[in-house]
Amino acid sequence: MSKTAVIIDGKAVAEKIQGQLRSQVEELAQKASRPPGLAVLMVGDNPASAAYVRNKERSCGKVGIASYGRHFPEQTSQEELMQAIADLNEDDRVDGILVQLPLPKHLDAVAAINHIHPDKDVDGLHPVNLGRLMRGEPGLCSCTPAGVMALLREYGIDPRGKQATIVGRSILVGKPIALMLLAADATVTMAHSRSPDLGAITRNADILVVAVGRPELITADMVKPGAIVIDVGINRVTDYEGKSRLTGDVNYDSAKDVAGFITPVPGGVGPMTVTLLLQNTVESYIRRLGLE
């Protein structure tokens, strides 16, 4: 007899936290001269980025954060991008700057991120903020990893002593999640494209986090019965009827009968990423205006 997993409702948790952020922003408005401001820079068109941008603009509006997004054409030069970042660093209305990844191939993403002022780096990707995370010091932290940790907390899941396995080692998701789970006393294993026999590794996981970008790479046979499965993947696929939809890196329909807890896509990690971005922006706003 298989029992179906508890579905981790990221959308509901995100709405709850966004409601709290909204009240906080309303309250702060009484002593502040302006609302919090978030600037998102997007170059060219990437489907995962487009979903993110849409969701962010909608959520900023709900919470009372002013958004100063700029969408550049694909052939934008490095100089133009660097200048836009420099302008936003100087712009007092802006508390958070995010450069959508991936950037088109001709652009240097590392140089762009290094150019963001660390106090406005609401994506937590600047070396100063990554260094703080590595050392366990407070600072702006990556939104998706922090969103995953918030979901675990919300569902009463304590990583302490658990075997946590992360598939994917990107600087945006895999590596910072590993550090956060390690800080929460999990035993952490990381797998990637060069790991042989992925299933043998993932089947040991009490907490399995998948951040790869391969639609439904993880199937039920790769999941330990009762495991907590966190699917970070956002993939746009075309189904057999020719309709476009979003799917994760986990085969949800089969995995939900093996897992103890599972995040759906959409409605799982995605909304939490947006929420943590808003939370980081409010945090930066409070610090920059000295509102504590």
Ligand SMILES: NC(=O)c1ccc[n+]([C@@H]2O[C@H](COP(=O)([O-])OP(=O)(O)OC[C@H]3O[C@@H](n4cnc5c(N)ncnc54)[C@H](OP(=O)(O)O)[C@@H]3O)[C@@H](O)[C@H]2O)c1
């Ligand atoms: N839900 C959200 O809020 C959110 C946020 C960010 C990203 N995403 C989504 O999450 C996914 C991953 O994003 P990312 O930025 O981390 O991607 P990324 O930078 O492309 O990294 C992908 C990682 O997966 C590994 N990998 C690739 N194929 C593999 C395979 N067959 N088996 C095992 N590992 C494999 C790669 O290994 P190597 O290092 O060996 O190349 C790499 O470490 C994407 O679908 C993205 O759209 C979602």
Ligand SMILES: Nc1nc(=O)c2c([nH]1)NC[C@@H]1CN(c3ccc(C(=O)N[C@@H](CCC(=O)O)C(=O)O)cc3)CN21
């Ligand atoms: N600098 C940077 N930071 C990021 O966190 C980031 C990027 N770039 N580039 C794109 C990826 C993908 N990200 C995403 C993608 C989707 C949602 C999201 O809100 N997904 C909703 C569905 C939205 C829809 O249906 O259109 C979900 O429910 O999963 C969030 C973050 C965040 N990512």
Ligand SMILES: [Mg+2]
């Ligand atoms: Mg999701």
